Amino acid sequence: MDKRTFIKSAALSAAGTSFGMDALAALFDSRKSTDSITLAQDEAFWSSIRSQYLLKPDYINLENGYYNFIPESLLEKFIGHVRHVNYHGSWYMRNNAVDNKKRVVEKLSQLAGCSPKELAITRNTTESMDIVITGKHWQAGDETIMAEQDYGSMIEAMRHVANRYGVVNRMVSVPNHPQSDEEIVSLYENAITPKTKLILVSHIINITGQILPIRKICDMAHRKGVEVLVDGAHAIAHFQYKISDLNCDYYGSSLHKWLSTPLGAGLLYVNQKRMPELWPLIVGWEKDPNKILRISHTGTHPAHTDLTIADSIDYYNMIGAERKEARLRFLQQYWTCRVRNTPRIILNTPADPARSCGIANVGIEGIKPGDLAKRLLEEHSIFTVAIDGANVFGCRITPNVYTTVEELDKFVKALKKLAA
Numbered sequence: 001m002d003k004r005t006f007i008k009s010a011a012l013s014a015a016g017t018s019f020g021m022d023a024l025a026a027l028f029d030s031r032k033s034t035d036s037i038t039l040a041q042d043e044a045f046w047s048s049i050r051s052q053y054l055l056k057p058d059y060i061n062l063e064n065g066y067y068n069f070i071p072e073s074l075l076e077k078f079i080g081h082v083r084h085v086n087y088h089g090s091w092y093m094r095n096n097a098v099d100n101k102k103r104v105v106e107k108l109s110q111l112a113g114c115s116p117k118e119l120a121i122t123r124n125t126t127e128s129m130d131i132v133i134t135g136k137h138w139q140a141g142d143e144t145i146m147a148e149q150d151y152g153s154m155i156e157a158m159r160h161v162a163n164r165y166g167v168v169n170r171m172v173s174v175p176n177h178p179q180s181d182e183e184i185v186s187l188y189e190n191a192i193t194p195k196t197k198l199i200l201v202s203h204i205i206n207i208t209g210q211i212l213p214i215r216k217i218c219d220m221a222h223r224k225g226v227e228v229l230v231d232g233a234h235a236i237a238h239f240q241y242k243i244s245d246l247n248c249d250y251y252g253s254s255l256h257k258w259l260s261t262p263l264g265a266g267l268l269y270v271n272q273k274r275m276p277e278l279w280p281l282i283v284g285w286e287k288d289p290n291k292i293l294r295i296s297h298t299g300t301h302p303a304h305t306d307l308t309i310a311d312s313i314d315y316y317n318m319i320g321a322e323r324k325e326a327r328l329r330f331l332q333q334y335w336t337c338r339v340r341n342t343p344r345i346i347l348n349t350p351a352d353p354a355r356s357c358g359i360a361n362v363g364i365e366g367i368k369p370g371d372l373a374k375r376l377l378e379e380h381s382i383f384t385v386a387i388d389g390a391n392v393f394g395c396r397i398t399p400n401v402y403t404t405v406e407e408l409d410k411f412v413k414a415l416k417k418l419a420a
């Protein structure tokens with residue numbers, strides 16, 4: 001840590017944050033009557049959120065998708081919970097942990113838009129998805145459908161059940177620029193056979209930021225007797241929706257992404273009808289086939305992370321779901337609109353704002369994605385991640401609410417220079 005960063009860090013921990021939580025909440029409250037689209041473009045306003053983050057001065061961070069590191073005020077809450085759980089030790093685990101976790105599940109279910117009985121806290125999307133993928137009663141010859149743009153380890157989990165049980169996986173490829181929802185729905189529909197049991201589908205494709213018409217895919221699949229498992233790793237607290245509106249059978253997400261919880265928190269939704277049909281990944285004491293705890297047992301785990309989920313939800317609610325979505329979409333549209341028709345620059349994310357939110361992907365003709373990411377970092381101090389496969393060749397760009405248009409201007413200038 002250099003001297004400047006150290007001084008800011010020390011100041012932040014001594015004084016809470018440069019913009020205290022109460023003052024921040026009051027500021028957000030005072031702008032209740034401003035519509036979210038107007039507010040999304042108010043840089044002075046969003047600088048209050050930026051002041052909550054201890055940002056590394058080394059680069060502009062446009063890789064917030066892996067993990068949304070947490071603002072200082074939430075970090076302080078987290079450290080407080082670590083101290084609390086440590087102080088009470090086994091007493092906490094024996095007397096408070098279970099009830100507190102139930103309360104957090106209750107609160108999380110309001111955010112996710114489903115019944116708390118159908119929701120479990122897991123460690124991440126990977127665990128949530130694997131509980132379903134490895135927990136189904138597979139028979140040799142059963143078929144599944146997934147897309148080559150799905151997350152790598154989900155595809156691997158599906159390959160695992162193929163190797164283990166003789167399941168047949170069918171792969172589709174989602175176009176980067178679909179003309180309509182129907183085009184996407186047909187893609188999945190055309191891959192269904194009488195043996196299809198499950199569709200794995202991403203709510204938002206992590207490498208391009210394309211949001212898929214999940215409700216329409218689920219309705220189509222159910223008409224044909226096929227279940228749908230949705231990978232919503234990047235969806236929760238990014239854009240607004242209710243799991244119950246999606247009509248899916250299973251849903252997994254990571255809370256350490258857009259909800260900004262400490263690392264190691266996820267959610268699993270299982271439709272009540274499907275609950276008895278799953279084998280547990282980790283076996284616990286709960287035997288009631290209708291209780292989600294039977295399939296979501298983890299053993300002793302960081303209880304302080306569970307507690308901080310509630311604080312992260314408070315923080316998210318303080319910003320406001322609509323305002324956060326509008327800000328993220330504004331930031332993405334701000335830079336993509338400035339490069340979309342530039343020679344040699346290729347956008348791998350649909351232009352229609354309804355088909356994406358904060359995430360987008362950009363490539364440059366003649367520059368390999370890995371080289372592009374390297375040059376952005378080394379020549380322009382901009383941190384991104386390269387994507388090189390599944391018909392997506394470019395860098396994934398994920399700003400966060402604290403990103404400024406000034407940073408995006410630098411990014412646009414860098415892209416145009418590299419493409420020139």
Ligand SMILES: Cc1ncc(COP(=O)(O)O)c(C=O)c1O
Pocket residue numbers: 065066124125126127150151154202204205206231233234254
């Ligand atoms: C679409 C998608 N699914 C699953 C994951 C895995 O998330 P986690 O590592 O939090 O389990 C990611 C991670 O980026 C992802 O983008």
